[in-house]
Amino acid sequence: MNTQIEYVRPDEIEKRSFEIIGRELEQRGIVLDAVQEPVTKRVIHTTADFDYADTLVYSENAVEKARNLIKNGAHIVTDTNMAKAGINKKRLAGYGGEVHCFMADEDVAAEAKSRGVTRATVSMERAAALHRPVIFAIGNAPTALISLHEMMQEGVFTPAFIIGVPVGFVNVEAAKELIIQSDVPHIVNRGRKGGSNVAAAICNALVYGIHY
């Protein structure tokens, strides 16, 4: 453990952190795909957990596809205000994108109650009503992934991309497998781990990595 405070210029800390992550991945004999690398590294940067190097699952050309969507103004829909708070909304707005968290909206809860449906159902309807490509970033609720999968099966609504990283112990692993086996482009963290912070980190890595 390093218990000595060293002076590092604030704008250098992130660079230094990514160097340390790169070195430790090398020591562990892990070689990441070059396109996926900035995304996986940012998740490790956010969690200090190298397990993610083994468990993140990318569908074919997932990073390129997500970046193209963002570049063309796709909106991001999260399942928690925490994930929404963690996403760099200014940078996203530069491409015309916005972040929504319908699940936490008071009026979504009210509408769900009065119609006798789940908040997830109403949230998906709101997402569909945006009438533009949508990236779903689910960091908390496996039920959101399960609802999403049902709507895709029924042909009601299919998002352009799914970031599926809920965390937990009940139905989390199974919900993620549903998305991994689907045709929708995705980044999913296999297993129990994930979180709103991981969802936000993946979104930010995708936004930051766009170069014209």
Added chain:
Amino acid sequence: MNTQIEYVRPDEIEKRSFEIIGRELEQRGIVLDAVQEPVTKRVIHTTADFDYADTLVYSENAVEKARNLIKNGAHIVTDTNMAKAGINKKRLAGYGGEVHCFMADEDVAAEAKSRGVTRATVSMERAAALHRPVIFAIGNAPTALISLHEMMQEGVFTPAFIIGVPVGFVNVEAAKELIIQSDVPHIVNRGRKGGSNVAAAICNALVYGIHY
């Protein structure tokens, strides 16, 4: 891996999750202190990471002290909007508490710039100006912990309690050791791991665990 979706009533999921966590801690031969247990378990619930059972450090009677503060209307100051978003503000308000994130305030940034000081300095001044007991919950910036420690050393400002769980690779471990060695009551996660989600989980466990 459990890839079968099972129907669990939404209000049962958390209870079931905590049962699984309890069982797995037992299988690992880990016996938690009874008072700290709900806090440690909630962090594991938020991260699906059992490492926290070994690395969370509680100062003497930390949980009792933090709960007493909250019960008496202490405010919570976070270093990120993400941590703020994750804290159950309604429940906290029931005890007269509020959550602030001065670090992310636009006018704090402006004031820091015009005075040539750091945002952390201005944030601590704002916290001191609340004129009430303050719990600091730091999930992101080790520099916030270092500034806090400096102010404590200089006698400028001492919070009533510190939740010190920044995550990362540069100065994070050392910053946490400063707090562990201080006299301020604290809950700190030793090592690199932590995060805004962990900070929020600890705050919520403290708030939820208050019984009259």
